[in-house]
Amino acid sequence: MTTPLLSVKDLVVTYGRKRAAVQAVAGISFDVFEGETLGLVGESGCGKSTTGRAILQLEAITSGSVTFDGTDLTKLDREAMRQKRSEIQMLFQDPISSLNPRRKISHIVAEPLAIWNRGDHASREQVVNDILLEVGIDPALAGDRYPREFSGGQCQRISIARSLVANPKLLVCDEMVSALDVSVQAQIINLLTDLKKKHNLTLLFIAHDLAVVKNVSDRVAVMYLGKMCEIGPSDLLYEKPLHPYTEALLSAALVPDPNVELNHTVLQGEPPSPLNPPSGCRFRTRCPKAQDRCAAEVPELRELAPGHQVACHFPNTTTHVTLQTTEH
Amino acid sequence: MSIDQTTLPIVAVDHLTTTFATPRGPLTAVNDVTLTIQRGRSLGVVGESGSGKTVLSRSIIGLLPTFNVTQTGSATVNGHQVIGVSNKQLRQMWGSEVAMVFQDPMTALTPTKRVGEQIAESLRINLKMSRKDAKARAVELLRQVGIPSPERRAKAYPNQLSGGMRQRVMIAIAIACGPKFLVADEPTTGLDVTVQAQVLDLISELRRESDLTLILVTHDLGVVATRTDDVAVMYAGRIVEQAPTKELFANVAMPYTKGLLDSTPRIDAPSHTRLTSIEGRPPDLVNPPKGCAFAPRCTMATEKCHEERPPLVASKLSANHLFACWYPLGGHAPAPTPSEQQ
Numbered sequence: 106m107t108t109p110l111l112s113v114k115d116l117v118v119t120y121g122r123k124r125a126a127v128q129a130v131a132g133i134s135f136d137v138f139e140g141e142t143l144g145l146v147g148e149s150g151c152g153k154s155t156t157g158r159a160i161l162q163l164e165a166i167t168s169g170s171v172t173f174d175g176t177d178l179t180k181l182d183r184e185a186m187r188q189k190r191s192e193i194q195m196l197f198q199d200p201i202s203s204l205n206p207r208r209k210i211s212h213i214v215a216e217p218l219a220i221w222n223r224g225d226h227a228s229r230e231q232v233v234n235d236i237l238l239e240v241g242i243d244p245a246l247a248g249d250r251y252p253r254e255f256s257g258g259q260c261q262r263i264s265i266a267r268s269l270v271a272n273p274k275l276l277v278c279d280e281m282v283s284a285l286d287v288s289v290q291a292q293i294i295n296l297l298t299d300l301k302k303k304h305n306l307t308l309l310f311i312a313h314d315l316a317v318v319k320n321v322s323d324r325v326a327v328m329y330l331g332k333m334c335e336i337g338p339s340d341l342l343y344e345k346p347l348h349p350y351t352e353a354l355l356s357a358a359l360v361p362d363p364n365v366e367l368n369h370t371v372l373q374g375e376p377p378s379p380l381n382p383p384s385g386c387r388f389r390t391r392c393p394k395a396q397d398r399c400a401a402e403v404p405e406l407r408e409l410a411p412g413h414q415v416a417c418h419f420p421n422t423t424t425h426v427t428l429q430t431t432e433h
Numbered sequence: 434m435s436i437d438q439t440t441l442p443i444v445a446v447d448h449l450t451t452t453f454a455t456p457r458g459p460l461t462a463v464n465d466v467t468l469t470i471q472r473g474r475s476l477g478v479v480g481e482s483g484s485g486k487t488v489l490s491r492s493i494i495g496l497l498p499t500f501n502v503t504q505t506g507s508a509t510v511n512g513h514q515v516i517g518v519s520n521k522q523l524r525q526m527w528g529s530e531v532a533m534v535f536q537d538p539m540t541a542l543t544p545t546k547r548v549g550e551q552i553a554e555s556l557r558i559n560l561k562m563s564r565k566d567a568k569a570r571a572v573e574l575l576r577q578v579g580i581p582s583p584e585r586r587a588k589a590y591p592n593q594l595s596g597g598m599r600q601r602v603m604i605a606i607a608i609a610c611g612p613k614f615l616v617a618d619e620p621t622t623g624l625d626v627t628v629q630a631q632v633l634d635l636i637s638e639l640r641r642e643s644d645l646t647l648i649l650v651t652h653d654l655g656v657v658a659t660r661t662d663d664v665a666v667m668y669a670g671r672i673v674e675q676a677p678t679k680e681l682f683a684n685v686a687m688p689y690t691k692g693l694l695d696s697t698p699r700i701d702a703p704s705h706t707r708l709t710s711i712e713g714r715p716p717d718l719v720n721p722p723k724g725c726a727f728a729p730r731c732t733m734a735t736e737k738c739h740e741e742r743p744p745l746v747a748s749k750l751s752a753n754h755l756f757a758c759w760y761p762l763g764g765h766a767p768a769p770t771p772s773e774q775q
Contacts, residue, residue: 343700357629361655361658363658
């Protein structure tokens with residue numbers, strides 16, 4: 106964990122223009138280190154997917170930088186960025202619609218190799234067969250079939266095979282298990298964990314399901330209305346959330362156990378419109394702890410405990426034992 | 434209209450089978466389901482996609498297309514037969530005695546009608562209210578389901594509301610005519626966690642206030658565990674385990690239920706906890722397996738499981754705990770029949 110593989114600095118992404126301009130991502134910074142999984146959680150509209158897409162330069166970036174492996178991707182021209190894309194791959198929520206319905210599976214998985222001109226025909230076939238076996242699809246049976254003949258879970262496996270065939274360093278997974286049934290979701294999560302280890306991958310795992318994110322991530326980042334609220338090691342963040350929003354999110358998550366006390370809704374209402382975000386801290390309109398300072402001053406992300414950052418004027422100090430020593 | 438039958442179960446389903454005609458042959462979506470729900474209880478129906486949970490809940494209130502569907506067995510709601518009766522008869526029941534909350538409030542609401550009018554519509558048809566009274570009552574209902582500035586919102590179109598708001602409108606329509614029985618099919622799927630908690634709280638509150646009986650169809654074990662009195666687990670069209678919620682989670686009998694629980698990530702488990710997944714996938718309901726439908730995916734299956742289908746029986750540990758398995762877990766075993774007891 107020295108220099109990060111991916112470093113996002115003050116990223117701003119704006120949709121629309123002038124009066125209708127929406128800052129979907131309003132200046133966020135975070136690092137992803139080699140070999141780790143960073144989970145990115147938040148509710149719909151918080152900008153987590155936009156962040157993922159902006160990293161691959163699939164969205165026009167208003168300002169800020171995205172440094173991948175020492176190169177600022179925002180400064181690259183089209184062709185140089187195209188070349189870089191083989192190192193960063195993205196996985197999407199709907200596995201069936203992200204596969205071309207009129208191409209055979211073997212063709213879909215081989216396509217990245219053809220694009221990057223890697224190997225000859227025979228060696229490509231070998232690579233494709235190997236990777237399909239790795240994700241649990243029998244190439245002999247599946248190769249000549251079309252995506253519609255497969256279930257959602259199998260299509261997600263095929264998508265994973267396609268993303269890995271060009272040997273990427275970073276995978277951006279956008280809600281990739283959200284549409285799957287739990288038993289299949291568990292299969293895909295386990296598969297991803299195994300492949301990550303085997304291929305030495307780094308993952309940015311974007312999802313709304315707090316339990317799934319905790320399970321797969323080493324560190325977790327929480328977003329709200331385009332801003333970063335909190336970043337910390339998974340277990341610590343879930344056990345001792347510093348930001349009132351993280352705390353509210355966690356209390357609303359349900360555990361499959363009738364004996365766990367139900368935490369009745371702490372958070373009222375819904376997020377305000379990003380067209381006209383609140384001044385100061387964007388969470389203040391729904392925050393039980395909000396004070397005058399929260400409206401006046403935007404809280405900066407600061408480190409309160411080793412590796413645990415929060416953007417809040419009045420973080421949850423009571424839950425954090427180490428806090429007394431780091432803050433005066 | 435309803436007869437006073439406070440001691441009778443509000444819902445009684447007896448050997449209900451629902452079959453769809455498909456190009457590949459008949460598909461049995463609900464297979465020989467028998468269950469009763471007592472007044473004021475809430476039953477969670479869980480299962481994966483295609484397990485038949487939605488078809489079961491729709492069958493119970495007669496909300497299936499008549500074309501290409503064959504139904505046998507019986508289902509009564511408040512003493513009224515639902516299977517094999519005309520839509521005209523069903524229409525008298527819908528809204529006033531039973532109502533449904535659908536999963537996707539965007540497609541379930543009419544996009545070209547103001548939400549206030551959509552609530553008023555059922556009031557005017559079912560309760561014969563005047564236009565003016567219905568309008569006033571609609572605003573009142575919007576307030577009751579927790580929509581801020583209801584007078585203004587009543588004039589909004591569905592696309593002008595957020596997902597959570599739309600689901601509240603759906604609930605307002607459902608409770609408008611004072612039904613005693615509510616079917617909620619995945620009411621919070623697709624909503625954010627904080628909004629999900631708000632909607633579930635609202636449903637719980639309405640149940641307390643007006644003694645509603647509820648069927649909550651969901652794939653989320655967390656929702657079932659925290660919001661229902663009883664649970665029925667469905668697999669391949671059949672109920673494979675049924676018990677009071679606390680009993681079920683305390684001591685699972687079916688390997689399938691255990692598999693579901695083990696494959697669900699939990700926020701109270703440490704990060705990187707290895708999930709135990711269920712290999713394979715649910716059977717094709719056009720050609721269901723001969724024995725136990727779960728046997729091909731079950732780690733404990735023997736030859737008997739593949740050959741003979743286990744019946745749904747009561748456990749010797751609790752008469753309320755039913756399971757369909759030859760080799761139940763957790764010390765469960767079929768209760769001895771009366772003849773065996775003597």
